[in-house]
Amino acid sequence: MSFKEQINTSRLPNHIAIIMDGNGRWAKKRGRLRMFGHENGTKSVSRTVEAAAELGVSHMTLYAFSTENWNRPKLEVQTLMKLLIKSLRKEIETLQKNNIKLNAIGNMDALPNKVLIELNEVIEKTKTNNRLVLTLALSYGSREELVSVVKEISDKVKNNIISKEKIDESVINEHLYTQNLPDVDLLIRTSGEQRISNFLLWQIAYAELYFTNVLWPDFTKEDLYQAIVNYQKRERRFGKTSEQLN
Ligand code: IPE
Ligand code: IPE
Ligand code: MG
Numbered sequence: 001m002s003f004k005e006q007i008n009t010s011r012l013p014n015h016i017a018i019i020m021d022g023n024g025r026w027a028k029k030r031g032r033l034r035m036f037g038h039e040n041g042t043k044s045v046s047r048t049v050e051a052a053a054e055l056g057v058s059h060m061t062l063y064a065f066s067t068e069n070w071n072r073p074k075l076e077v078q079t080l081m082k083l084l085i086k087s088l089r090k091e092i093e094t095l096q097k098n099n100i101k102l103n104a105i106g107n108m109d110a111l112p113n114k115v116l117i118e119l120n121e122v123i124e125k126t127k128t129n130n131r132l133v134l135t136l137a138l139s140y141g142s143r144e145e146l147v148s149v150v151k152e153i154s155d156k157v158k159n160n161i162i163s164k165e166k167i168d169e170s171v172i173n174e175h176l177y178t179q180n181l182p183d184v185d186l187l188i189r190t191s192g193e194q195r196i197s198n199f200l201l202w203q204i205a206y207a208e209l210y211f212t213n214v215l216w217p218d219f220t221k222e223d224l225y226q227a228i229v230n231y232q233k234r235e236r237r238f239g240k241t242s243e244q245l246n
Helices: 023-029 033-055 067-071 073-097 112-123 142-158 171-175 223-234
Strands: 015-019 061-067 100-105 132-140 186-189 208-211
Touching: 015 223, 023 033, 033 061, 033 073, 033 132, 033 223, 061 067, 061 073, 067 073, 067 132, 073 100, 073 112, 100 112, 112 132, 132 142, 142 171, 186 223, 208 223
Parallel strands: 015 061, 015 186, 061 132, 100 132, 186 208
Antiparallel strands: none
């Protein structure tokens, strides 16, 4: 039986987040430049997002560029930004066809203007779509996000907009870049690395983690289905005992 057939569509994860890793190694294995891997990685993005939408997953968040990735060689950063512009232009059709709404999280001020213009255009064009919310994490770092939350909340306390006693988890949630998104249920990382790399630290508090050796450009719809089947076999206890759940 294929993995797709094993999926229980009434128990899908609401929110799947993916650390798309391994583009460079994929290219290296083929004796090609890292960019060749990034280009092929965009094809995996299309298939994966389409697979999620077809299944009925309501939220997908993709780690596309981290705050730490700014430290890569200048040429790689520049070419990644160009690739981003190209992909946004190209993918608008697929987004519309599949009724997908685009969203972005991260420090947008750090992105080149050209990327911002393209990004905002796609966000605007897809804003009424409602089958799947696709969030791109761009120039995203969870620690930076938390710093911005603390700054915003402390400003509000200083200006008497909120009292210190009223600060609770929901107030923090409302100030995160992900304010309108549900908690992550399933976090997937490709390429065999087993680390979080500063992605959604607060939001993955109770996510199920799934690591696969598949390199991102090789990731197929079937790989996504396999991750979901694996997720559905787990018991999410949220601190309770197994007996309490039944
Ligand atoms: C992930 O692939 C893409 C980005 C971080 C932009 P990598 O570029 O990290 O590929 P590896 O880890 O070097 O193989
Ligand atoms: C994480 O991948 C960031 C993205 C996938 C965008 P990296 O390849 O940058 O992570 P580390 O540095 O190896 O942990
Ligand atoms: Mg990597």
